[in-house]
Amino acid sequence: MGPSPFADFATEVRSLKLAIIGTAGVRTPLMLRGVLRRQERLGLTDLCLMDSDQEHLDLIRMVSEPVLRQPQPSDDKKAAPPLRVLWTTDAREAIRGADFVLTTFRVGGIRSRVIDERVPLRYGVLGQETTGPGGFAMALRTIPVILDYVKLIQELAPDAWLVNFTNPSGLITEAVTNHTHMTRMVGICDNPSSMQREIARALKLSPDELFVEYFGLNHLGWVRGAFAKGWDVLPELIAAIAQQRVKLDGLPFDPQFVAALGMLPNEYLYFYYHAREAVQHILDAGKTRGEQVQELNEWLFAELRRLRAGGSESDIRDAYVSYLVKRGESYMATETGHKPDLEHLQASAEEEGYEGVALGVMECLSGVRQGTAILSVPNRGAIAGMGESSVVEVTCYLGHSIVRPVAMGCVPEHALGLMKQVKEYERLTVEAALSGSYALALKALALHPLVPGYAVARRILDGYVSEHGDYFPKLH
Ligand code: G6P
Ligand code: MN
Numbered sequence: 389m390g391p392s393p394f395a396d397f398a399t400e401v402r403s404l405k406l407a408i409i410g411t412a413g414v415r416t417p418l419m420l421r422g423v424l425r426r427q428e429r430l431g432l433t434d435l436c437l438m439d440s441d442q443e444h445l446d447l448i449r450m451v452s453e454p455v456l457r458q459p460q461p462s463d464d465k466k467a468a469p470p471l472r473v474l475w476t477t478d479a480r481e482a483i484r485g486a487d488f489v490l491t492t493f494r495v496g497g498i499r500s501r502v503i504d505e506r507v508p509l510r511y512g513v514l515g516q517e518t519t520g521p522g523g524f525a526m527a528l529r530t531i532p533v534i535l536d537y538v539k540l541i542q543e544l545a546p547d548a549w550l551v552n553f554t555n556p557s558g559l560i561t562e563a564v565t566n567h568t569h570m571t572r573m574v575g576i577c578d579n580p581s582s583m584q585r586e587i588a589r590a591l592k593l594s595p596d597e598l599f600v601e602y603f604g605l606n607h608l609g610w611v612r613g614a615f616a617k618g619w620d621v622l623p624e625l626i627a628a629i630a631q632q633r634v635k636l637d638g639l640p641f642d643p644q645f646v647a648a649l650g651m652l653p654n655e656y657l658y659f660y661y662h663a664r665e666a667v668q669h670i671l672d673a674g675k676t677r678g679e680q681v682q683e684l685n686e687w688l689f690a691e692l693r694r695l696r697a698g699g700s701e702s703d704i705r706d707a708y709v710s711y712l713v714k715r716g717e718s719y720m721a722t723e724t725g726h727k728p729d730l731e732h733l734q735a736s737a738e739e740e741g742y743e744g745v746a747l748g749v750m751e752c753l754s755g756v757r758q759g760t761a762i763l764s765v766p767n768r769g770a771i772a773g774m775g776e777s778s779v780v781e782v783t784c785y786l787g788h789s790i791v792r793p794v795a796m797g798c799v800p801e802h803a804l805g806l807m808k809q810v811k812e813y814e815r816l817t818v819e820a821a822l823s824g825s826y827a828l829a830l831k832a833l834a835l836h837p838l839v840p841g842y843a844v845a846r847r848i849l850d851g852y853v854s855e856h857g858d859y860f861p862k863l864h
Pocket of ligand 1: 517518555577578579677681715719720
Protein backbone atom coordinates (compact mmCIF):
# COMPACT_ATOMS: atom_id res chain seq x y z
CA MET A 389 0.00 0.00 0.00
CA GLY A 390 2.96 2.33 0.56
CA PRO A 391 3.52 5.02 3.17
CA SER A 392 0.96 7.56 4.32
CA PRO A 393 0.73 10.52 1.93
CA PHE A 394 1.24 12.76 4.97
CA ALA A 395 4.59 11.22 5.96
CA ASP A 396 7.39 13.74 6.41
CA PHE A 397 9.35 13.00 3.27
CA ALA A 398 11.76 15.89 3.83
CA THR A 399 13.35 14.27 6.84
CA GLU A 400 13.47 10.83 5.24
CA VAL A 401 16.93 9.30 5.32
CA ARG A 402 17.66 7.52 2.10
CA SER A 403 18.96 4.01 2.38
CA LEU A 404 18.73 1.84 -0.63
CA LYS A 405 19.52 -1.80 -1.29
CA LEU A 406 20.36 -3.11 -4.74
CA ALA A 407 20.60 -6.83 -5.47
CA ILE A 408 22.17 -8.03 -8.70
CA ILE A 409 21.28 -11.59 -9.71
CA GLY A 410 23.75 -13.04 -12.19
CA THR A 411 26.80 -11.12 -11.02
CA ALA A 412 29.31 -13.59 -12.48
CA GLY A 413 28.62 -12.12 -15.93
CA VAL A 414 31.45 -10.27 -17.62
CA ARG A 415 29.68 -6.91 -17.59
CA THR A 416 29.67 -6.68 -13.77
CA PRO A 417 32.77 -4.46 -13.38
CA LEU A 418 31.21 -1.91 -15.75
CA MET A 419 27.95 -2.05 -13.86
CA LEU A 420 29.74 -1.52 -10.55
CA ARG A 421 31.63 1.47 -11.92
CA GLY A 422 28.27 3.01 -12.82
CA VAL A 423 26.76 2.08 -9.45
CA LEU A 424 29.56 3.82 -7.56
CA ARG A 425 29.24 6.96 -9.63
CA ARG A 426 25.65 7.21 -8.48
CA GLN A 427 25.98 5.90 -4.96
CA GLU A 428 25.35 9.26 -3.31
CA ARG A 429 22.54 10.30 -5.59
CA LEU A 430 20.79 6.97 -5.07
CA GLY A 431 21.50 6.86 -1.34
CA LEU A 432 22.77 3.34 -1.94
CA THR A 433 23.84 1.66 1.29
CA ASP A 434 23.64 -2.06 0.46
CA LEU A 435 24.85 -3.88 -2.60
CA CYS A 436 24.27 -7.63 -2.84
CA LEU A 437 26.04 -9.39 -5.65
CA MET A 438 24.65 -12.86 -6.22
CA ASP A 439 25.43 -15.68 -8.61
CA SER A 440 24.86 -19.41 -8.36
CA ASP A 441 28.31 -20.11 -9.88
CA GLN A 442 30.78 -19.66 -7.05
CA GLU A 443 33.96 -20.04 -9.10
CA HIS A 444 33.02 -17.49 -11.77
CA LEU A 445 31.69 -15.17 -9.08
CA ASP A 446 35.08 -15.28 -7.34
CA LEU A 447 36.91 -14.50 -10.59
CA ILE A 448 34.63 -11.58 -11.48
CA ARG A 449 34.99 -10.36 -7.89
CA MET A 450 38.74 -10.25 -8.43
CA VAL A 451 38.25 -7.86 -11.40
CA SER A 452 35.57 -5.87 -9.59
CA GLU A 453 37.12 -5.19 -6.20
CA PRO A 454 39.67 -2.66 -7.45
CA VAL A 455 36.77 -0.90 -9.23
CA LEU A 456 34.84 -0.78 -5.96
CA ARG A 457 37.82 0.74 -4.16
CA GLN A 458 38.39 3.49 -6.73
CA PRO A 459 37.12 6.94 -5.80
CA GLN A 460 34.51 7.87 -8.39
CA PRO A 461 33.82 11.30 -9.82
CA SER A 462 30.44 12.26 -8.50
CA ASP A 463 28.29 15.31 -9.14
CA ASP A 464 26.88 15.24 -5.64
CA LYS A 465 28.77 17.13 -2.96
CA LYS A 466 27.51 15.13 0.01
CA ALA A 467 29.74 12.45 1.46
CA ALA A 468 28.72 9.04 0.21
CA PRO A 469 26.97 6.87 2.76
CA PRO A 470 29.01 3.83 3.79
CA LEU A 471 28.40 1.01 1.32
CA ARG A 472 28.03 -2.57 2.51
CA VAL A 473 28.93 -4.99 -0.27
CA LEU A 474 28.03 -8.66 -0.03
CA TRP A 475 29.10 -11.31 -2.54
CA THR A 476 26.90 -14.35 -2.20
CA THR A 477 25.47 -17.46 -3.84
CA ASP A 478 22.34 -17.19 -1.69
CA ALA A 479 19.45 -15.63 -3.63
CA ARG A 480 17.27 -15.21 -0.53
CA GLU A 481 19.92 -13.25 1.27
CA ALA A 482 20.50 -11.07 -1.78
CA ILE A 483 16.84 -10.29 -2.39
CA ARG A 484 15.65 -9.83 1.23
CA GLY A 485 14.65 -6.19 1.74
CA ALA A 486 15.98 -5.02 -1.64
CA ASP A 487 14.59 -1.86 -3.28
CA PHE A 488 15.85 -2.92 -6.70
CA VAL A 489 16.54 -6.39 -8.02
CA LEU A 490 18.51 -6.37 -11.23
CA THR A 491 18.44 -9.69 -13.06
CA THR A 492 21.13 -10.46 -15.59
CA PHE A 493 21.62 -14.21 -15.56
CA ARG A 494 22.04 -16.74 -18.35
CA VAL A 495 20.48 -20.14 -17.66
CA GLY A 496 22.85 -22.87 -18.82
CA GLY A 497 25.67 -20.40 -19.44
CA ILE A 498 27.38 -19.75 -22.75
CA ARG A 499 27.34 -23.48 -23.56
CA SER A 500 23.56 -23.28 -23.92
CA ARG A 501 23.83 -20.25 -26.20
CA VAL A 502 26.08 -22.28 -28.49
CA ILE A 503 23.42 -25.01 -28.75
CA ASP A 504 20.61 -22.44 -29.18
CA GLU A 505 22.42 -20.98 -32.19
CA ARG A 506 23.91 -24.17 -33.72
CA VAL A 507 20.80 -26.31 -33.98
CA PRO A 508 18.72 -24.11 -36.35
CA LEU A 509 21.72 -23.40 -38.58
CA ARG A 510 21.79 -27.11 -39.50
CA TYR A 511 18.48 -26.48 -41.27
CA GLY A 512 19.56 -23.19 -42.82
CA VAL A 513 17.62 -21.19 -40.22
CA LEU A 514 19.04 -18.24 -38.28
CA GLY A 515 21.00 -19.21 -35.17
CA GLN A 516 21.05 -16.12 -32.95
CA GLU A 517 21.02 -15.47 -29.20
CA THR A 518 17.62 -13.76 -28.96
CA THR A 519 16.07 -13.60 -32.45
CA GLY A 520 14.31 -16.64 -33.94
CA PRO A 521 14.74 -20.19 -32.59
CA GLY A 522 17.72 -19.22 -30.39
CA GLY A 523 15.60 -16.76 -28.43
CA PHE A 524 12.79 -19.32 -28.25
CA ALA A 525 15.04 -21.96 -26.67
CA MET A 526 16.54 -19.40 -24.31
CA ALA A 527 13.05 -18.29 -23.26
CA LEU A 528 11.92 -21.87 -22.52
CA ARG A 529 14.97 -22.34 -20.29
CA THR A 530 14.72 -18.97 -18.60
CA ILE A 531 11.02 -18.39 -17.90
CA PRO A 532 10.75 -21.00 -15.08
CA VAL A 533 13.84 -19.53 -13.42
CA ILE A 534 12.70 -15.89 -13.57
CA LEU A 535 9.31 -16.94 -12.18
CA ASP A 536 11.07 -18.51 -9.18
CA TYR A 537 12.95 -15.26 -8.58
CA VAL A 538 9.69 -13.33 -8.83
CA LYS A 539 8.25 -15.55 -6.08
CA LEU A 540 11.26 -14.76 -3.91
CA ILE A 541 10.86 -11.03 -4.56
CA GLN A 542 7.18 -11.17 -3.65
CA GLU A 543 8.04 -12.95 -0.43
CA LEU A 544 11.20 -11.10 0.63
CA ALA A 545 11.04 -7.68 -1.03
CA PRO A 546 7.43 -7.05 -2.05
CA ASP A 547 7.97 -3.34 -2.79
CA ALA A 548 11.07 -3.90 -4.93
CA TRP A 549 11.35 -3.00 -8.58
CA LEU A 550 12.54 -5.76 -10.87
CA VAL A 551 14.86 -4.40 -13.53
CA ASN A 552 15.40 -7.21 -15.99
CA PHE A 553 18.29 -7.53 -18.43
CA THR A 554 18.01 -11.30 -18.72
CA ASN A 555 17.43 -12.20 -22.34
CA PRO A 556 15.30 -12.55 -24.31
CA SER A 557 14.43 -9.42 -22.36
CA GLY A 558 11.09 -8.51 -23.97
CA LEU A 559 9.79 -12.07 -23.82
CA ILE A 560 10.81 -12.43 -20.17
CA THR A 561 9.01 -9.17 -19.36
CA GLU A 562 5.97 -10.46 -21.27
CA ALA A 563 5.98 -13.65 -19.14
CA VAL A 564 6.33 -11.88 -15.78
CA THR A 565 3.97 -8.96 -16.32
CA ASN A 566 1.20 -11.11 -17.79
CA HIS A 567 1.50 -14.23 -15.63
CA THR A 568 2.36 -12.99 -12.13
CA HIS A 569 1.13 -10.17 -9.89
CA MET A 570 4.45 -8.37 -10.28
CA THR A 571 3.65 -4.91 -11.62
CA ARG A 572 6.90 -3.21 -10.63
CA MET A 573 8.98 -4.48 -13.51
CA VAL A 574 10.74 -3.07 -16.54
CA GLY A 575 12.68 -4.87 -19.26
CA ILE A 576 15.94 -3.31 -20.32
CA CYS A 577 18.15 -3.44 -23.38
CA ASP A 578 21.10 -1.26 -24.26
CA ASN A 579 20.45 -1.12 -28.02
CA PRO A 580 17.84 1.67 -28.16
CA SER A 581 19.96 3.91 -25.94
CA SER A 582 23.03 3.30 -28.09
CA MET A 583 20.94 4.35 -31.08
CA GLN A 584 20.09 7.51 -29.18
CA ARG A 585 23.79 8.14 -28.48
CA GLU A 586 24.70 7.54 -32.13
CA ILE A 587 22.04 9.98 -33.32
CA ALA A 588 23.24 12.56 -30.78
CA ARG A 589 26.84 12.08 -31.90
CA ALA A 590 25.88 12.60 -35.55
CA LEU A 591 24.00 15.78 -34.65
CA LYS A 592 26.79 16.96 -32.33
CA LEU A 593 24.41 17.06 -29.38
CA SER A 594 24.51 15.40 -26.00
CA PRO A 595 22.07 12.46 -25.73
CA ASP A 596 20.16 14.44 -23.07
CA GLU A 597 19.38 17.18 -25.59
CA LEU A 598 17.52 14.67 -27.70
CA PHE A 599 14.07 13.16 -27.26
CA VAL A 600 13.88 9.96 -29.25
CA GLU A 601 10.57 8.44 -30.25
CA TYR A 602 11.14 4.71 -30.37
CA PHE A 603 8.62 1.91 -30.76
CA GLY A 604 8.62 -1.84 -31.34
CA LEU A 605 9.37 -5.00 -29.46
CA ASN A 606 12.72 -5.73 -27.84
CA HIS A 607 15.32 -6.27 -30.61
CA LEU A 608 12.64 -5.40 -33.17
CA GLY A 609 12.12 -1.66 -33.08
CA TRP A 610 12.43 1.62 -34.94
CA VAL A 611 13.36 5.23 -34.20
CA ARG A 612 10.63 7.25 -35.80
CA GLY A 613 11.34 10.68 -34.34
CA ALA A 614 14.29 12.58 -32.86
CA PHE A 615 13.42 15.95 -31.34
CA ALA A 616 16.13 18.53 -30.68
CA LYS A 617 15.84 22.24 -30.08
CA GLY A 618 12.15 22.21 -30.79
CA TRP A 619 12.08 20.18 -34.01
CA ASP A 620 11.98 16.63 -35.25
CA VAL A 621 15.39 16.42 -36.89
CA LEU A 622 15.07 12.77 -37.97
CA PRO A 623 14.01 13.57 -41.59
CA GLU A 624 17.13 15.70 -42.07
CA LEU A 625 19.32 13.06 -40.48
CA ILE A 626 17.88 10.38 -42.76
CA ALA A 627 18.44 12.62 -45.78
CA ALA A 628 22.08 13.04 -44.73
CA ILE A 629 22.42 9.26 -44.32
CA ALA A 630 20.90 8.71 -47.77
CA GLN A 631 23.37 11.16 -49.32
CA GLN A 632 26.15 9.39 -47.42
CA ARG A 633 27.14 12.59 -45.63
CA VAL A 634 26.56 10.86 -42.30
CA LYS A 635 27.23 7.30 -41.24
CA LEU A 636 25.83 5.83 -38.06
CA ASP A 637 27.39 2.87 -36.28
CA GLY A 638 24.98 0.02 -35.63
CA LEU A 639 22.95 0.72 -38.76
CA PRO A 640 23.90 -2.14 -41.11
CA PHE A 641 21.44 -1.18 -43.84
CA ASP A 642 21.62 0.32 -47.31
CA PRO A 643 21.16 4.11 -46.90
CA GLN A 644 18.52 4.08 -49.64
CA PHE A 645 16.54 1.48 -47.74
CA VAL A 646 16.72 3.58 -44.56
CA ALA A 647 15.46 6.56 -46.57
CA ALA A 648 12.61 4.48 -47.99
CA LEU A 649 11.59 3.36 -44.50
CA GLY A 650 11.79 6.91 -43.17
CA MET A 651 12.78 5.46 -39.79
CA LEU A 652 15.98 4.08 -38.29
CA PRO A 653 15.70 0.33 -37.73
CA ASN A 654 17.32 -1.30 -34.71
CA GLU A 655 20.33 -3.33 -35.93
CA TYR A 656 18.56 -6.55 -34.92
CA LEU A 657 16.15 -5.94 -37.80
CA TYR A 658 19.04 -7.03 -40.02
CA PHE A 659 17.89 -10.57 -39.20
CA TYR A 660 14.54 -9.80 -40.86
CA TYR A 661 15.46 -7.33 -43.60
CA HIS A 662 18.49 -9.41 -44.59
CA ALA A 663 17.31 -12.78 -43.34
CA ARG A 664 19.10 -14.78 -46.03
CA GLU A 665 22.40 -12.88 -45.90
CA ALA A 666 22.57 -13.13 -42.12
CA VAL A 667 22.35 -16.92 -42.21
CA GLN A 668 24.82 -17.12 -45.09
CA HIS A 669 27.35 -14.89 -43.31
CA ILE A 670 27.24 -17.04 -40.18
CA LEU A 671 27.55 -20.27 -42.18
CA ASP A 672 30.45 -18.84 -44.21
CA ALA A 673 32.28 -17.82 -41.03
CA GLY A 674 31.94 -21.37 -39.72
CA LYS A 675 31.49 -19.98 -36.24
CA THR A 676 28.44 -18.62 -34.47
CA ARG A 677 28.54 -15.58 -32.22
CA GLY A 678 27.99 -17.88 -29.24
CA GLU A 679 31.06 -19.89 -30.26
CA GLN A 680 33.10 -16.69 -30.60
CA VAL A 681 31.98 -15.46 -27.18
CA GLN A 682 32.61 -18.89 -25.66
CA GLU A 683 36.22 -18.76 -26.87
CA LEU A 684 36.66 -15.22 -25.58
CA ASN A 685 35.16 -16.15 -22.20
CA GLU A 686 37.32 -19.25 -21.88
CA TRP A 687 40.38 -17.10 -22.59
CA LEU A 688 39.34 -14.48 -20.01
CA PHE A 689 38.54 -16.95 -17.25
CA ALA A 690 41.76 -18.92 -17.90
CA GLU A 691 43.73 -15.65 -17.65
CA LEU A 692 41.95 -14.73 -14.43
CA ARG A 693 42.64 -18.15 -12.91
CA ARG A 694 46.29 -17.77 -13.80
CA LEU A 695 46.44 -14.22 -12.40
CA ARG A 696 44.70 -15.28 -9.21
CA ALA A 697 47.93 -17.04 -8.30
CA GLY A 698 49.94 -13.83 -8.15
CA GLY A 699 49.05 -11.35 -10.94
CA SER A 700 48.98 -7.65 -10.15
CA GLU A 701 45.82 -5.54 -10.21
CA SER A 702 46.97 -3.91 -13.41
CA ASP A 703 47.52 -7.32 -15.09
CA ILE A 704 43.99 -8.25 -14.12
CA ARG A 705 42.62 -4.98 -15.45
CA ASP A 706 44.56 -5.32 -18.70
CA ALA A 707 43.21 -8.82 -19.29
CA TYR A 708 39.68 -7.58 -18.70
CA VAL A 709 40.03 -4.51 -20.91
CA SER A 710 41.54 -6.50 -23.75
CA TYR A 711 38.64 -8.96 -23.45
CA LEU A 712 36.13 -6.10 -23.71
CA VAL A 713 37.87 -4.66 -26.76
CA LYS A 714 37.88 -8.02 -28.57
CA ARG A 715 34.23 -8.59 -27.75
CA GLY A 716 33.23 -5.06 -28.72
CA GLU A 717 35.03 -5.01 -32.05
CA SER A 718 33.57 -8.34 -33.16
CA TYR A 719 29.98 -7.56 -32.06
CA MET A 720 27.50 -8.14 -34.95
CA ALA A 721 30.44 -8.11 -37.38
CA THR A 722 30.11 -11.67 -38.75
CA GLU A 723 26.34 -11.60 -38.93
CA THR A 724 25.98 -8.30 -40.78
CA GLY A 725 29.35 -8.11 -42.54
CA HIS A 726 29.67 -4.55 -41.13
CA LYS A 727 32.66 -3.89 -38.89
CA PRO A 728 32.20 -1.29 -36.15
CA ASP A 729 34.28 1.88 -36.41
CA LEU A 730 37.23 1.07 -34.14
CA GLU A 731 38.23 4.66 -33.45
CA HIS A 732 34.70 5.43 -32.41
CA LEU A 733 34.54 2.26 -30.31
CA GLN A 734 37.60 3.36 -28.36
CA ALA A 735 36.32 6.90 -27.97
CA SER A 736 33.06 5.61 -26.50
CA ALA A 737 34.71 3.25 -23.97
CA GLU A 738 34.01 5.70 -21.14
CA GLU A 739 30.36 6.13 -22.09
CA GLU A 740 27.88 4.20 -20.03
CA GLY A 741 26.01 1.75 -22.22
CA TYR A 742 24.29 -1.15 -20.62
CA GLU A 743 24.77 0.02 -17.04
CA GLY A 744 23.78 3.62 -17.77
CA VAL A 745 20.26 2.64 -18.81
CA ALA A 746 19.60 0.51 -15.72
CA LEU A 747 21.02 3.05 -13.31
CA GLY A 748 19.22 5.97 -14.93
CA VAL A 749 15.97 4.03 -14.56
CA MET A 750 16.73 3.37 -10.87
CA GLU A 751 17.42 7.05 -10.25
CA CYS A 752 14.04 7.96 -11.67
CA LEU A 753 12.06 5.16 -10.04
CA SER A 754 13.58 5.93 -6.64
CA GLY A 755 12.53 9.56 -6.96
CA VAL A 756 15.88 11.26 -7.50
CA ARG A 757 14.77 12.84 -10.77
CA GLN A 758 12.32 12.46 -13.64
CA GLY A 759 13.36 11.35 -17.07
CA THR A 760 12.74 9.17 -20.10
CA ALA A 761 14.09 5.82 -21.20
CA ILE A 762 13.28 3.24 -23.86
CA LEU A 763 11.98 0.20 -22.00
CA SER A 764 9.96 -2.99 -22.38
CA VAL A 765 6.64 -2.41 -20.61
CA PRO A 766 2.97 -3.34 -21.11
CA ASN A 767 1.59 -1.33 -24.03
CA ARG A 768 -1.37 0.33 -22.25
CA GLY A 769 -2.58 1.78 -25.52
CA ALA A 770 0.75 3.40 -26.46
CA ILE A 771 1.01 1.72 -29.88
CA ALA A 772 -2.31 1.62 -31.69
CA GLY A 773 -3.14 -1.92 -32.77
CA MET A 774 -1.06 -3.69 -30.11
CA GLY A 775 -2.89 -5.34 -27.19
CA GLU A 776 -3.26 -3.44 -23.91
CA SER A 777 -1.13 -5.84 -21.91
CA SER A 778 1.29 -6.88 -24.67
CA VAL A 779 4.82 -5.92 -23.71
CA VAL A 780 6.32 -3.49 -26.20
CA GLU A 781 9.60 -1.57 -26.21
CA VAL A 782 8.86 2.09 -26.30
CA THR A 783 9.96 5.51 -25.07
CA CYS A 784 8.71 5.87 -21.49
CA TYR A 785 8.25 8.68 -19.04
CA LEU A 786 9.77 7.85 -15.64
CA GLY A 787 9.17 9.33 -12.21
CA HIS A 788 9.06 8.19 -8.58
CA SER A 789 7.85 4.57 -8.97
CA ILE A 790 6.12 5.60 -12.20
CA VAL A 791 6.69 4.19 -15.69
CA ARG A 792 4.36 5.28 -18.45
CA PRO A 793 4.84 4.52 -22.13
CA VAL A 794 4.61 7.61 -24.32
CA ALA A 795 1.64 7.50 -26.70
CA MET A 796 2.89 6.61 -30.18
CA GLY A 797 -0.48 6.42 -31.89
CA CYS A 798 -0.45 4.74 -35.29
CA VAL A 799 2.76 3.25 -36.65
CA PRO A 800 3.44 2.07 -40.22
CA GLU A 801 1.49 -1.08 -41.11
CA HIS A 802 4.58 -3.05 -42.13
CA ALA A 803 6.06 -2.47 -38.67
CA LEU A 804 2.79 -3.20 -36.88
CA GLY A 805 2.27 -6.39 -38.88
CA LEU A 806 5.73 -7.70 -38.04
CA MET A 807 5.35 -6.75 -34.39
CA LYS A 808 2.01 -8.50 -34.14
CA GLN A 809 3.30 -11.70 -35.70
CA VAL A 810 6.37 -11.80 -33.46
CA LYS A 811 4.27 -10.89 -30.41
CA GLU A 812 1.97 -13.83 -31.06
CA TYR A 813 4.99 -16.15 -31.30
CA GLU A 814 6.21 -14.66 -27.99
CA ARG A 815 2.87 -15.15 -26.29
CA LEU A 816 2.70 -18.78 -27.44
CA THR A 817 6.29 -19.35 -26.29
CA VAL A 818 5.38 -18.09 -22.82
CA GLU A 819 2.35 -20.39 -22.77
CA ALA A 820 4.52 -23.31 -23.84
CA ALA A 821 7.03 -22.55 -21.08
CA LEU A 822 4.27 -22.35 -18.46
CA SER A 823 2.42 -25.48 -19.58
CA GLY A 824 5.36 -27.62 -20.66
CA SER A 825 3.36 -28.57 -23.74
CA TYR A 826 5.36 -29.92 -26.70
CA ALA A 827 2.48 -29.14 -29.07
CA LEU A 828 2.33 -25.51 -27.96
CA ALA A 829 6.10 -25.14 -28.17
CA LEU A 830 6.04 -26.49 -31.70
CA LYS A 831 3.18 -24.20 -32.67
CA ALA A 832 5.06 -21.17 -31.31
CA LEU A 833 8.25 -22.01 -33.17
CA ALA A 834 6.47 -22.89 -36.42
CA LEU A 835 4.72 -19.49 -36.41
CA HIS A 836 7.93 -17.47 -36.01
CA PRO A 837 8.37 -15.48 -39.23
CA LEU A 838 12.02 -16.61 -39.58
CA VAL A 839 11.16 -20.32 -39.35
CA PRO A 840 10.08 -21.84 -42.68
CA GLY A 841 7.18 -23.82 -41.32
CA TYR A 842 6.11 -26.75 -39.23
CA ALA A 843 8.42 -29.54 -40.46
CA VAL A 844 11.60 -27.54 -39.92
CA ALA A 845 10.31 -26.26 -36.57
CA ARG A 846 9.85 -29.85 -35.44
CA ARG A 847 13.42 -30.81 -36.32
CA ILE A 848 14.76 -27.74 -34.53
CA LEU A 849 12.68 -28.38 -31.42
CA ASP A 850 13.72 -32.05 -31.31
CA GLY A 851 17.35 -30.96 -31.71
CA TYR A 852 17.01 -28.68 -28.68
CA VAL A 853 15.34 -31.38 -26.59
CA SER A 854 18.12 -33.88 -27.30
CA GLU A 855 21.09 -31.49 -27.02
CA HIS A 856 20.14 -29.28 -24.09
CA GLY A 857 19.46 -32.14 -21.69
CA ASP A 858 18.69 -30.88 -18.19
CA TYR A 859 18.73 -27.21 -19.13
CA PHE A 860 15.61 -27.62 -21.26
CA PRO A 861 12.15 -28.11 -19.79
CA LYS A 862 10.70 -31.61 -20.03
CA LEU A 863 7.98 -31.13 -22.63
CA HIS A 864 5.03 -33.53 -22.74
C1 G6P B 1 23.44 -6.30 -27.20
C2 G6P B 1 22.03 -6.69 -26.89
C3 G6P B 1 22.00 -7.72 -25.78
C4 G6P B 1 22.80 -8.91 -26.23
C5 G6P B 1 24.21 -8.50 -26.60
C6 G6P B 1 24.96 -9.65 -27.23
O1 G6P B 1 24.02 -5.64 -26.13
O2 G6P B 1 21.25 -5.61 -26.52
O3 G6P B 1 20.67 -8.08 -25.53
O4 G6P B 1 22.84 -9.89 -25.22
O5 G6P B 1 24.20 -7.45 -27.51
O6 G6P B 1 26.29 -9.32 -27.39
P1 G6P B 1 27.36 -10.47 -27.60
O7 G6P B 1 28.67 -9.81 -27.51
O8 G6P B 1 27.13 -11.45 -26.46
O9 G6P B 1 27.06 -11.09 -28.91
MN1 MN C 1 19.30 -6.37 -25.76
